[in-house]
Amino acid sequence: MGIVERRERLKKQVRNDILKTARDIAREDGWQGVSIRKIADVIEYSPPIIYEYFDSKDKLLETIRMEGFDELRGGFDRIKEVYRDPEKQLVEVAQSIWNFSVEQPEVFQVMFNQEGAFVQSKKVYQQELDLTGNPVWEMIARLRPKAGEKVSMTYYEWWCLTYGFISITMTTQPKHAFAKVEPIYREGVRRFIRSIM
Amino acid sequence: MGIVERRERLKKQVRNDILKTARDIAREDGWQGVSIRKIADVIEYSPPIIYEYFDSKDKLLETIRMEGFDELRGGFDRIKEVYRDPEKQLVEVAQSIWNFSVEQPEVFQVMFNQEGAFVQSKKVYQQELDLTGNPVWEMIARLRPKAGEKVSMTYYEWWCLTYGFISITMTTQPKHAFAKVEPIYREGVRRFIRSIM
DNA sequence: TTATTTTTTTAACAGCGTTTGGAAAACCTA
DNA sequence: TAGGTTTTCCAAACGCTGTTAAAAAAATAA
Numbered sequence: 001m002g003i004v005e006r007r008e009r010l011k012k013q014v015r016n017d018i019l020k021t022a023r024d025i026a027r028e029d030g031w032q033g034v035s036i037r038k039i040a041d042v043i044e045y046s047p048p049i050i051y052e053y054f055d056s057k058d059k060l061l062e063t064i065r066m067e068g069f070d071e072l073r074g075g076f077d078r079i080k081e082v083y084r085d086p087e088k089q090l091v092e093v094a095q096s097i098w099n100f101s102v103e104q105p106e107v108f109q110v111m112f113n114q115e116g117a118f119v120q121s122k123k124v125y126q127q128e129l130d131l132t133g134n135p136v137w138e139m140i141a142r143l144r145p146k147a148g149e150k151v152s153m154t155y156y157e158w159w160c161l162t163y164g165f166i167s168i169t170m171t172t173q174p175k176h177a178f179a180k181v182e183p184i185y186r187e188g189v190r191r192f193i194r195s196i197m
Numbered sequence: 198m199g200i201v202e203r204r205e206r207l208k209k210q211v212r213n214d215i216l217k218t219a220r221d222i223a224r225e226d227g228w229q230g231v232s233i234r235k236i237a238d239v240i241e242y243s244p245p246i247i248y249e250y251f252d253s254k255d256k257l258l259e260t261i262r263m264e265g266f267d268e269l270r271g272g273f274d275r276i277k278e279v280y281r282d283p284e285k286q287l288v289e290v291a292q293s294i295w296n297f298s299v300e301q302p303e304v305f306q307v308m309f310n311q312e313g314a315f316v317q318s319k320k321v322y323q324q325e326l327d328l329t330g331n332p333v334w335e336m337i338a339r340l341r342p343k344a345g346e347k348v349s350m351t352y353y354e355w356w357c358l359t360y361g362f363i364s365i366t367m368t369t370q371p372k373h374a375f376a377k378v379e380p381i382y383r384e385g386v387r388r389f390i391r392s393i394m
Numbered sequence: 395t396t397a398t399t400t401t402t403t404t405a406a407c408a409g410c411g412t413t414t415g416g417a418a419a420a421c422c423t424a
Numbered sequence: 425t426a427g428g429t430t431t432t433c434c435a436a437a438c439g440c441t442g443t444t445a446a447a448a449a450a451a452t453a454a
Contacts, residue, residue, distance in 0.1 A: 007431090032315060035411080036410080036411060036412080037409080037410075037411090045433080046433065046434045046435080047411085047434090048412080048413080048414095048433075048435095049432085049433065049434080051411095051412070051413085052432085052433090056411080056412080057411065057412090112364075112369075113311055113312050113313070114311065115310050115315060116313075118229060118312060118313040122369065122371065125368075125369040125370075129369065153381050156381055157381060157385050159365060159369075160358075160362040160365045160366070160382075161357075161361070161362075161385075163361070163365050164357055164358070164360070164362055164364055164365045165358075167309075167361055167364050167365065168309070168357045168361045168364065169357070171322075171364075172319065172326065172356075174319065181353070184350050184353055184354060185357075187350070187354075188354050188357070188358075191389075191393075192388075192392075195388045195389075195391070195392045204400095232440085232442080233442060233443080234440090234441080234442090242402075242403090243402065243403045244403090244442085245402080245404095245443080245445095246401090248442095248444085249401085249402090253442080253443080254442065
């Protein structure tokens with residue numbers, strides 16, 4: 001009875017095609033240009049089919065946001081294993097966020113409701129900012145061992161520094177300016193780490 | 198011949214009504230809920246009338262963005278006159294940005310393409326980030342008198358710190374969390390100023 | 395009052411997210 | 425293989441959206 005398995009495989013395939021197509025169109029024309037009908041066109045199905053996989057366009061974008069954060073956090077975990085020094089870890093985390101935003105700007109935009117992308121729910125942020133077992137929170141805690149509950153404040157500052165820097169750059173600067181801004185970002189991160197040590 | 202004057206007065210009035218109505222709807226229902234037809238409904242005209250005042254919805258939002266930056270910069274200029282100490286000036290600038298984002302979140306969202314608001318053009322940013330005669334740039338220059346061309350980098354960092362912090366807060370946090378985050382913002386600003394002095 | 399100019403609106407176009415009802419295809423059973 | 429059942433899929437429609445063209449209405453000038 002491989003029929004059920006084949007069907008499930010196909011379903012997974014189509015679901016991924018929908019997500020990928022949405023990202024592709026967004027990369028090409030911006031999130032303003034992403035519509036259910038255009039996605040359906042590309043995957044060669046009729047529009048209603050997409051609703052078999054996602055309750056709404058909003059949920060579809062929320063999935064892309066979630067996968068984006070998952071990918072980032074996976075990278076953070078790897079960094080935590082590879083490097084010992086918490087300062088080095090944080091520098092690497094900052095760099096991986098920057099690289100992510102350069103390589104997948106359209107995903108970054110969904111993650112932070114930028115440039116026409118918009119997801120109603122803030123659920124993913126709640127999960128992502130949650131402190132229990134968060135790799136970056138632990139890095140900061142190791143850097144400020146006596147800081148106690150101030151670690152959480154510093155962790156939030158870290159979020160605003162890294163994501164905020166890139167958000168503002170992405171929103172206010174043309175694409176070609178990213179290379180010029182990167183050293184400013186690194187310097188800012190470096191200074192921040194020094195200032196909390 | 199007061200006819201022409203009366204007409205121009207009326208035109209200015211209607212134009213302001215359009216802008217105000219757009220902001221009002223955005224505050225109530227978010228920028229996703231702002232449509233030409235709804236604005237027309239409120240100002241009691243038919244939709245095409247709006248196109249006598251703005252070439253497109255995009256231009257309408259761009260106007261709101263521009264007015265937002267104008268208001269902010271006006272505040273910066275006043276701060277520059279009132280306080281002597283550049284450190285104090287920057288603290289006050291940071292506070293005025295924060296207050297602005299609390300009092301007019303919907304305008305802040307248009308200014309930085311957040312939460313469903315989206316303006317294509319980046320023209321206003323070019324003007325606003327322009328360094329010649331910029332009040333905040335001059336405050337930072339006075340704080341780092343020997344820094345030379347690094348002042349411009351620091352100025353960009355300042356942008357990312359202040360606007361980025363609020364952007365991330367506005368995007369990831371519910372409204373009621375703003376009060377809790379404010380001290381973290383102030384602390385971040387304070388630390389940044391110290392770190393560049 | 396009539397002619398001219400200005401202002402305003404009606405109606406339409408193409409596109410959007412989403413839902414419904416039924417057609418088509420795939421599958422199971424005999 | 426044939427008939428019945430289940431699953432998959434889509435055409436059509438609803439009420440929105442930004443925007444435009446042309447006609448109607450109003451205001452002004454002669």
